Amino acid sequence: MELLVASAIGILTAGGLYLMLRLRTFPVILGMALLTYAVNVFLFASGRLTVSAPPILRDGVSTYADPLPQALVLTAIVISFGMTAVVVMIGLGAFLGSEDDHVDDVPEAADNPAEGRS
Numbered sequence: 001m002e003l004l005v006a007s008a009i010g011i012l013t014a015g016g017l018y019l020m021l022r023l024r025t026f027p028v029i030l031g032m033a034l035l036t037y038a039v040n041v042f043l044f045a046s047g048r049l050t051v052s053a054p055p056i057l058r059d060g061v062s063t064y065a066d067p068l069p070q071a072l073v074l075t076a077i078v079i080s081f082g083m084t085a086v087v088v089m090i091g092l093g094a095f096l097g098s099e100d101d102h103v104d105d106v107p108e109a110a111d112n113p114a115e116g117r118s
Helices: 002-020 025-045 067-098
Strands: none
Touching (some): 002 025
C-alpha cells in the first residue's frame, strides 16, 4: 500500500512539474493543480495509512488514524482552490490583454532578430 501511494505521489509530482514547464497558461494551471494534489496525498499519507480505523481515541481502540493530517489536507484544499482561482483570473487577464496565452514575456519580434528590422 505504501509503495502504491508513494508511486502515485511521484507520478503526480512528475506530471505537475512537466506541465509547469510548458509555455502555455492552461497547462501551467493544470500542473499547479497536480502539484497541489501530490502535496495533499503526501500530507494525508503522513498520518499513517490505516484502514477502517477511527480518527478519535475511544476506549478499547488500539489503532487509530491521526486527525491532524486530515485537517491539514482540508486546509490545503481550500488554499489551493483560492490559488487556482487567482491564477486563472491572472491568466485570463493576460490572455485578454495580449490575445496570446504564452507564459513568457518575450515579444515575438525578439525571437527572430531578422524580422524585427525594417
